[in-house]
Amino acid sequence: MLKLNHTFFNISHLFDDQITALLSRRISLDNPKIITDNREQLARKAGFNPQYLAIPHQVHSDIVQWIDKAGNYPNTDSLITDNHEVVLTLQVADCVPVYLFDKITKTRALVHAGWRGVVSNIVSKTTELMIEKGCNPKDIKVFCGPSIQQCCYEVNENVAKQFSDKSVVQFGDKFRVNLTMEIKQQLLNLDILDANIYQSSYCTYESEICHSYRRDGEKSARMIALFGEIG
Ligand SMILES: [Zn+2]
Numbered sequence: 001m002l003k004l005n006h007t008f009f010n011i012s013h014l015f016d017d018q019i020t021a022l023l024s025r026r027i028s029l030d031n032p033k034i035i036t037d038n039r040e041q042l043a044r045k046a047g048f049n050p051q052y053l054a055i056p057h058q059v060h061s062d063i064v065q066w067i068d069k070a071g072n073y074p075n076t077d078s079l080i081t082d083n084h085e086v087v088l089t090l091q092v093a094d095c096v097p098v099y100l101f102d103k104i105t106k107t108r109a110l111v112h113a114g115w116r117g118v119v120s121n122i123v124s125k126t127t128e129l130m131i132e133k134g135c136n137p138k139d140i141k142v143f144c145g146p147s148i149q150q151c152c153y154e155v156n157e158n159v160a161k162q163f164s165d166k167s168v169v170q171f172g173d174k175f176r177v178n179l180t181m182e183i184k185q186q187l188l189n190l191d192i193l194d195a196n197i198y199q200s201s202y203c204t205y206e207s208e209i210c211h212s213y214r215r216d217g218e219k220s221a222r223m224i225a226l227f228g229e230i231g
Helices: 041-045 113-117 123-132 179-189 214-218
Strands: 008-011 018-023 053-057 064-066 069-075 078-081 085-091 096-102 107-113 140-146 168-171 174-177 198-199 222-231
Touching: 018 096, 041 085, 041 222, 053 078, 064 123, 078 085, 078 123, 085 096, 085 107, 085 113, 096 123, 096 179, 096 222, 107 113, 107 123, 107 222, 113 123, 113 179, 123 179, 140 179, 179 198
Parallel strands: 053 069, 053 085, 064 078, 140 198
Antiparallel strands: 008 018, 018 222, 078 107, 085 222, 096 107, 096 140, 168 174
16 A cells, blocks of 8 residues: 555545545656556556546536446536445546545545535535435545645635635735635535544645646646545
8 A cells, every 4th residue: 555655645544444545646756757647547556447437527517426337427526426346536636626435325425626616516515415315424524635725726806705705815906715615614514524524735736746737737737536445
């Protein structure tokens, strides 16, 4: 497992023994070259069979899908499954990758949450569907992965006003928003326990081991999230 930590942020320990929860880094620790966004290759490296990958074709929507098999899923930004074979994936470079896991039903969800998704409640909608299908909020653990943090995420007033006051700071006529704080509030409103919500301390914009669209523009690659069961 140690080797995995050189290519990925490894947050498997937050969840369960059978769970592997990863996010690819931009730069490998064993070999300081830039890691590109080849999902199949990264999946193999993590020990997953690429044929079990579920791949959302992300569109910054609030569309959540409950799935039972691998494959490509157009027009969606959140996939949920309780099928232990399916490996959930997504790609990010500044947006928040949100991992949700219910330890009792073994339900997993992986959400792509940029500002549009956050203000249209994609994380709430995912959590609500999990609850509707039998998950108890008290059993759900959540990890908000590396993303652009409030220190660096400047937005215009039209975007800022869609967030709650708590998640916005204003400097003159400029605004900075806190995506993970907004997500956390949505989770708390659905009775997810504060102690079960974890958050990465990495700001993608500032960290060279993260891809950042805002920093690198069109030449930015993506970090790949993988969330599955192994063994
Ligand atoms: Zn920052």
